[in-house]
Amino acid sequence: MRSAIRKRLIELFTASEQDFVSSQQICDELGCSRTAVWKHIEDLRKEGYEVEAVRRKGYRLLRKPDKISEDEILFGLETELFGRHIYFQEEVASTQIIAHDLVNKGAPHGSLVVSDHQTNGKGRLQRTWHSPNGTGIWMSLILRPEIPLHKAPQMTLLASVAITEAIAQQTGLSPSIKWPNDILLNGKKVVGILTELKAEADQVHAVIIGPGINVNQTANDFPEELKDVATSLQMELGEKVDRAALIQTIMSTFEKRYDEYMTYGFAPIKQLWESYAMTIGKRIIARTVNGQYVGTALGINDEGVLLLETEGGIQNIYSADIEIKST
């Protein structure tokens, strides 16, 4: 099926707002015969669209498939720049690797790499990220903020705020953020964000924000070692979530918060981050390469550093695994 025809058909259905579209109207719009229209509808059905056909009324779109592709993401996207250049591939080793390559080739601000399946998904600190086929959102967003290097960690915090808001908006769930940038539901991880950057010593060239979002996994989709610590939106919500729509929402909240950041600086983002963060005020254990610290999380500073009140004084935590002590 030619993607231009598919796109136009979906536009027609979406414009009619769940009302029927007559065969004649489709014939006129696409400039083809009724037989051809029927064939196009059959093609849509094969791709997972549920289309109802009623005599004398025409066709009606009941449900889009949970499918992500360039078209699905672009159609209905409400942003100016975020997600406007999409590089979609069914299967990749890692969307971050592709994004790095695109950065070196000059890809513009807002470029988005998306895949249905990562064979070698990357997590923070050189770990892997379990990215099974067709169930999650595996993507990397390329940003080119003109900021000095020391402000780069603020972009990570901005990303977790934007994704938390998008999930809340789309599903009604109330995720919380665990420092630095895990997003949890009921204490289990639903989003991990790998932020990488390319920079000069005094200037950022590109920030690559790579969230892995568990969307439609069921409990059995997780390997044994993740079952107690990971969850998906579907498992928490009790129903499937439209991945393309969620990507669109993330692009919108992200662009909005980014513009705010560029206009008003980090202060409003920091305030939002702290309002979503579950870490602040809690007793935590921070495991760093230099050893382990136990104390109360006081907050973050403008560099995204976690301030930990320990017995020996206030400790700056730059990079660590955090465990929240049950109280």
Place this chain on the structure above:
Amino acid sequence: MRSAIRKRLIELFTASEQDFVSSQQICDELGCSRTAVWKHIEDLRKEGYEVEAVRRKGYRLLRKPDKISEDEILFGLETELFGRHIYFQEEVASTQIIAHDLVNKGAPHGSLVVSDHQTNGKGRLQRTWHSPNGTGIWMSLILRPEIPLHKAPQMTLLASVAITEAIAQQTGLSPSIKWPNDILLNGKKVVGILTELKAEADQVHAVIIGPGINVNQTANDFPEELKDVATSLQMELGEKVDRAALIQTIMSTFEKRYDEYMTYGFAPIKQLWESYAMTIGKRIIARTVNGQYVGTALGINDEGVLLLETEGGIQNIYSADIEIKST
């Protein structure tokens, strides 16, 4: 000429410390006839080596060509890791671009990219760097320090210290550093260093140190717009400088200072940097993207930030072009 034979021949000459090496000795070492030896010597001469031949005495190496290649750099290199993996190409667009590619492919700490000619050499802040054929050192060193992101600028300062020391050691000249990392002789630029990095939000993956060093240019090699502001080692010293030997010296001083940094931290490097810096204590103009500041340079902090005492108080300068006001 097979590189193994060339390498062995040069080793023989170097081991004899400017004494003659007899034909017989060469025959024995290489396992070939006197005629073959003569042919190998002729090949060396074609590559620019000056070899003296004296009857009954044998051959003596008078002068190596100012040539850089993997062999020239490796032979006599006294480091453990720095420069041990060399990627040499006669001509490249930019050694930084190749280094980025190697970083993504997992090139180890200390890997060095060197070229004789850059067609699109990169300078700081997306500028170009004039890199004519066969006259300078155009290289990129890949380091993989396990340091948090906010310490990355310290690597730039470490690089300028190591290169300043290597130049002083090799030539007897006394270069000075202009913040952040230009190296000057008699007020003119002889080295520029582009430092780029790949990092996670909280951890450095790789630092790519790319110095461009003007070595054997004469005044006519510089384009008109650089004549007043740039110089070369040869122009200041009055004689040619062996580029391969200078690369070796830089690798040695760099490795030494890097190991010191990893053991004792930034304090000793900062002290050295300040002792070579011409900026400190001077009245300067700092041109930043946010405007221009005039004041007295007080020093640098641990993040490599320049502290400028202005009429309105102390200003932190993260990224700027610096002009030193004549007093």
